[in-house]
Amino acid sequence: MAWLMRRASLDDLDAIMEIESSTFGSDAWSARAMASELDNPHTYYLVAIAEDGNAIEGYSGLLAPRGGIQADIQTIAVAASARRKGLGRAMMLQMITEARQRGAREVFLEVRADNPGAQALYEQLGFEAIAVRPRYYQPDGVDAVVMRHALEAPRASPAIGVDHDH
Structure with missing residues (x-):
């Protein structure tokens, strides 16, 4: 399965909120909060659209002020019909790439402690658990596992085909 990813806009709010509500239930953000995120110059939100359709099947958001050394993946969600096909992984890779391009180190x-599938994906992508925030997710009272991914410093490398012995 392949998706087209593009920067999210306020025009995508209704489709994003449909996935947000069905995915997160009582933990879902309000439309007002999501609109504020989409309109924030320090965030980077993507939507994913199936190549063979026009429906938004997932979205993800990153808070990464340019020049800042830390970035936060604010949210990621995949529509139920598109799960277990690699979309979450693809969006996470885009979030990590964007964080790196913005200078984050x-x-x-945060991930729900009762979501081992997401935790496993994040670990595969290089994140490690560093803390627990008790009862972070309300009203359910579920702990959040805080995870961190250290990004390698950009390195200059010699151009391919250049002979450095002469």
Whole structure:
């Protein structure tokens, strides 16, 4: 399965909120909060659209002020019909890439302690659990596992095909 990813806009708010509500239930953000995120110059939100359709099947958001050394993956969600196909991984990779391009040296996120599938994905992508925030997710009272991914410093490398012995 392949998706087209593009920067999210306020025009995508209704589709994003549909996925937000069905995915997160009582933990869902309000439309007002999501609109504020989409309109923030320090955030980077993506939507993913199936190549063979026009419906938004996922979205993700990053808070990463340019020049800041820390970035936070604010949210990520995949529509139920598109899960277990690699979309979450693809969006996470885009979030990490954008954080790196904005100069971040580390990326943080919170994940529900009762979501081992997401935790496993994040670990595969280089995140490690560093803390627990008790009862972070309300009203359910579920703990959040705080995870961190250290980004390698950009390195200059020699151009391919250049002979450095002469």
